[in-house]
Amino acid sequence: MFKSNYVKKVFEEFELKNKNMPEYINAAKEILESIEPLFIDNKEYENLALLERFLEPERFVEFKVLWTDDSGKIRVNKGYRCQYNSALGPYKGGLRLHPTVNQSIIKFLALEQTLKNSLTTLPMGGAKGGSDFDPKGKSDTEIMRFCQSFMTELYKYIGPNVDVPAGDIGVGAREIGYLFGQYKRITNEFSGTLTGKGLTYGGSLARKEATGYGLCYYLSAALTKIKNDSFKDKIVVISGSGNVAIYANEKATSLGAKVVAMSDSNGYIYDEKGIDLAVVKRIKEQERGRISLYPKYLGRGEYFEGSSGIWSIKCDIALPCATQNELNLEDAKKLVSNGVIAVGEGANMPSSLDAIKYFVDNNVLFAPAKAANAGGVATSGLEMSQNSMRLSWSFQEVDEKLKSIMQNIFEASYNETLKYGKNKYDLLTGANIAGFKKVAEAMISQGI
Ligand code: NDP
Ligand code: 2IT
Numbered sequence: 448m449f450k451s452n453y454v455k456k457v458f459e460e461f462e463l464k465n466k467n468m469p470e471y472i473n474a475a476k477e478i479l480e481s482i483e484p485l486f487i488d489n490k491e492y493e494n495l496a497l498l499e500r501f502l503e504p505e506r507f508v509e510f511k512v513l514w515t516d517d518s519g520k521i522r523v524n525k526g527y528r529c530q531y532n533s534a535l536g537p538y539k540g541g542l543r544l545h546p547t548v549n550q551s552i553i554k555f556l557a558l559e560q561t562l563k564n565s566l567t568t569l570p571m572g573g574a575k576g577g578s579d580f581d582p583k584g585k586s587d588t589e590i591m592r593f594c595q596s597f598m599t600e601l602y603k604y605i606g607p608n609v610d611v612p613a614g615d616i617g618v619g620a621r622e623i624g625y626l627f628g629q630y631k632r633i634t635n636e637f638s639g640t641l642t643g644k645g646l647t648y649g650g651s652l653a654r655k656e657a658t659g660y661g662l663c664y665y666l667s668a669a670l671t672k673i674k675n676d677s678f679k680d681k682i683v684v685i686s687g688s689g690n691v692a693i694y695a696n697e698k699a700t701s702l703g704a705k706v707v708a709m710s711d712s713n714g715y716i717y718d719e720k721g722i723d724l725a726v727v728k729r730i731k732e733q734e735r736g737r738i739s740l741y742p743k744y745l746g747r748g749e750y751f752e753g754s755s756g757i758w759s760i761k762c763d764i765a766l767p768c769a770t771q772n773e774l775n776l777e778d779a780k781k782l783v784s785n786g787v788i789a790v791g792e793g794a795n796m797p798s799s800l801d802a803i804k805y806f807v808d809n810n811v812l813f814a815p816a817k818a819a820n821a822g823g824v825a826t827s828g829l830e831m832s833q834n835s836m837r838l839s840w841s842f843q844e845v846d847e848k849l850k851s852i853m854q855n856i857f858e859a860s861y862n863e864t865l866k867y868g869k870n871k872y873d874l875l876t877g878a879n880i881a882g883f884k885k886v887a888e889a890m891i892s893q894g895i
Contacts, residue, residue, distance in 0.1 A: 541615030562882030639834025659694025661822015687769030718748030768793030
C-alpha cells in the first residue's frame with residue numbers, strides 16, 4: 448500500500464498502538480496515502496521522526512462528568528479533550544455530544560482538525576472534544592446541568608490563548624451559552640475562550656451559517672475552475688438536517704440549485720418541488736423534532752425510514768452533512784450511476800476510503816471534508832479576532848472574508864492536486880498535502 452518504507456513502518460506501528468480505534472486509523476491512513484510523496488522527496492523527515500511526532504497527540508484528557516437528571520437521579524458520562532497539535536496556534540476545535548463518542552472518534556476528529564485549521568491560513572492548532580452524553584430528549588435544565596459539570600472539569604485545560612472549543616454534533620448556541628456561563632463563573636473572566644457564542648455576548652455574525660455556506664463557496668470555486676460549471680439548476684441531495692445541512696441548503700438554493708432531500712438519523716425526506724427550508728428550520732431549530740414531521744407540516748413531500756436510502760435519489764450534487772462513515776462504496780456506485788457530478792463533504796469523514804476512490808476514478812469532483820467544511824472553524828477564527836479587538840464585524844464583512852478564505856483553500860489545495868493528485872478531481876490529496884506542509888514546517892522550526 449505504501450511505497451516509502453518509512454511511511455509504511457510508521458503506519459504499521461500506529462495501527463498496532465491504536466488497534467481498537469477504527470475511525471482514528473482510517474483518518475491516519477487517508478492522510479498518509481496522500482502525503483507519502485512528501486516523505487519520498489524529503490528524506491530528512493525520517494531523521495526528524497516527523498511522522499511519528501505528527502501522529503502523536505500532544506495531550507489527551509479523559510474525565511468524569513456527573514450530573515443529575517430532572518428526576519434527581521445521578522448520571523455519569525465520559526468527557527474528552529484531545530489537544531492534537533499546537534504548531535500553528537492555540538488548540539482549536541469543536542465539542543461533540545453524541546452517545547457514539549469515544550476515544551477513537553475524538554482522536555480522528557482532532558487529527559483532521561489539525562490539517563483543516565492549517566488550510567484556513569489562520570493561526571490555529573488542532574483539537575476536538577466531547578462526551579458520550581446523549582442530548583436527545585433531555586430538558587433544557589438537564590442540558591444546562593450537564594454543560595456546567597462538563598465545563599467544571601474542562602476549564603482547567605482551555606483558555607483564549609491555550610485552547611478554544613466550539614460546537615459540533617449536538618452542540619449549538621444553547622450549549623455554548625451554558626458552557627460559556629460556567630467558564631466565566633469559575634474563572635471570573637469574560638474572554639473569547641469559546642466560539643459559536645450568542646451575538647449578545649461576543650459571538651460572530653455568520654458563524655452559524657459558516658460551515659454550510661463555506662461548503663458551497665468551496666464547491667462553487669471548484670466547479671467553476673475544474674468543470675466550468677456551477678450550482679445553477681442542479682438537483683442537490685443533502686444528508687443531515689442539523690447546523691451544517693440547513694445552511695448548506697440555504698446557500699445552495701440561493702446559488703440557483705434545487706435541494707430535493709434531507710435526513711436525520713431515523714430517515715429522509717424527498718420533496719420533488721424542492722425542500723421548504725423554513726419548515727425544516729421550524730422542526731429542527733425550534734422544536735428539536737424529527738424530520739419525519741415534514742410531510743405532515745407541509746402537506747407535501749414524502750418520508751422514508753432509514754437514512755442511508757437518501758443516496759439512491761438521482762442528483763447532480765451530493766452533500767453528506769450528517770456524520771462519519773455515512774456514505775459507503777455501494778452508495779457511491781448508486782450516485783455515480785445516477786450521474787452525480789460533484790460530492791462535497793460537509794460532515795467530517797462521511798465517505799469511506801473506497802467510496803472516495805470510486806468517485807475520483809469516475810471523474811466525480813470530490814470536495815474533501817477538511818477543505819470543504821473548513822468555513823466553520825475559519826469563521827470561529829474570525830470570531831477570535833473580533834473578541835481580541837473587542838469589536839464586531841457586519842454579516843457582510845464576515846461573509847466576504849469567509850468566501851475569500853474558501854476560495855484560497857481551494858486554490859492552495861488545487862495547486863497540490865495538479866502536482867501530486869491521481870487526476871484533477873483528486874482534491875483530497877491536494878488538501879492533505881497543502882495542510883500538512885505548513886504544520887510540518889512549523890513543527891520543524893520549533894524543534895522538539
Ligand atoms: P448537528 O448536531 O447540528 O446535526 C447533526 C445532523 O446529523 C442531524 O441531522 C443528526 O440527526 C445527523 N446525525 C448525527 N449523528 C448521526 C448518525 N450517527 N447517523 C445518522 N445521522 C446522524 O451537527 P452539525 O450539523 O454541526 O454537524 C454535522 C457534521 O458536520 C458532523 O460531522 C460535524 O463534525 C461536521 N462539522 C460541523 C461543523 C460546525 O461548525 N458545526 C464544522 C465542520 C464540520 P439526528 O438529529 O437524528 O441525530
Ligand atoms: O469540525 C469542525 O471544524 C467544527 N466542528 C468547528 C470547530 C470550530 O472550532 O469552530
